[in-house]
Amino acid sequence: MQSFEELTAPYRRELHLHCYRMLGSFTDADDLLQETLLAAWRGLPAFDERSSLRTWLYKIATNRCLNAIRDSKRRPPAEPLPPFDPPEPTSRGDVTWLQPYPDALLDDQLVKRENIELAFITALQRMPPRQAAALILVDVLDFSTPETAELLDTTPTAVKGALQRARASLHSPPPPRDTETERDVARRFAEAFAADDITTIKTLLTDDAWLAMPPAPHQYYGPPAIAAFLEASAGGRDSATLELEPAGANRLPAYRCYFVTGSDRRDTGHVVLTISDDRISSITRFLNPG
Missing domain, CATH: 1.20.140.160 (PhyR, sigma-like (SL) domain)
Known part of the structure; x- marks a missing residue:
């Protein structure tokens, strides 16, 4: 063996x-x-x-x-x-x-x-x-x-x-990345996301940005739809606060997400960003099934 x-x-x-x-x-x-x-x-x-x-x-x-x-x-x-x-949702995803x-x-x-x-x-x-x-x-x-x-x-x-x-059937390959700009945009998103600052998040999105949430099929396209979902999500956390820790995934900026209530810290999955130039073109919020 x-x-x-x-x-x-x-x-x-x-x-x-x-x-x-x-x-x-x-x-x-x-x-x-x-x-x-x-x-x-x-x-x-x-x-x-x-x-x-x-x-x-x-x-x-x-x-x-x-x-x-x-x-x-x-x-x-x-x-x-x-x-x-x-x-x-704007649509329902097929790769949940x-x-x-x-x-x-x-x-x-x-x-x-x-x-x-x-x-x-x-x-x-x-x-x-x-x-x-x-x-x-x-x-x-x-x-x-x-x-x-x-x-x-x-x-x-x-x-x-x-x-x-x-x-x-494939789309064009991703453009060359500017890692410094990418890190800055990701940092600004993480700070706004943790603070439920939806207004700032909207300014960071491209006009055709989308949000998906595997294994949930819901998908939201465009800054207004994404903002509406994020506002509803923030309102559903009650007294829990959101903490993010850098955790790169798929060679993209990513964060591990936790809901924190007092001494309880619950892992809720990952959020992974795709950044084009200086704006976010997609947010994939991988939900922890646990």
Whole structure:
């Protein structure tokens, strides 16, 4: 058993990230990584080394993820009930299983921002799963088309077709970031958010900004709709105050949120920001299901 752990240890973190990209859920990635390692351990005696160990592990992980997506039919998690009466949402989101990925687990040398940003992960969830798998394997992990065909048990021609369709569905990559401006905007947002200063938050938003709250499907588009929701949310906390701690996620500015009442400090999830130039274009408020 020790030798198997030594063999697979160099690949576990990248396999976990691969499962996260495929599934959009940190929790599901944990489960699928364990399934992958168990399947690899059981299959190790039959591993014939026609491919590298890394390639073999990726084949197992990819197919386990595809099976999980197919078997679950992407059942959405239970919709949480807010402790206040929220305004009517602009729309209802379809990727309610999305979860953040902590920056602390990302390798700065290996993970590009555009390959882990929430917009990219969300786009992958909306693709047919085999298209998403082909895109990740070729464009993110740099497997060749023939290698990807082998991993997916298909033909290079089929992989090329899947890639073409997947790439066509993606939006433009994020613009170059100004980290100093980004930090300043995020700091100003955090201070205003904790103080329920909705007026200041509105000044920090782009005209087409949106707010989403996985696993709740509610989405609010535009500063007036976002402000209306934040005002209702602030009014539903009663005497609790809101505290934020920096906790980067998906290579984006992010904060861990706590409700504090006296000596009680309750973790309520994350808020993750996407910042364009000097304004916030999206707020994703990941609610703690606990």
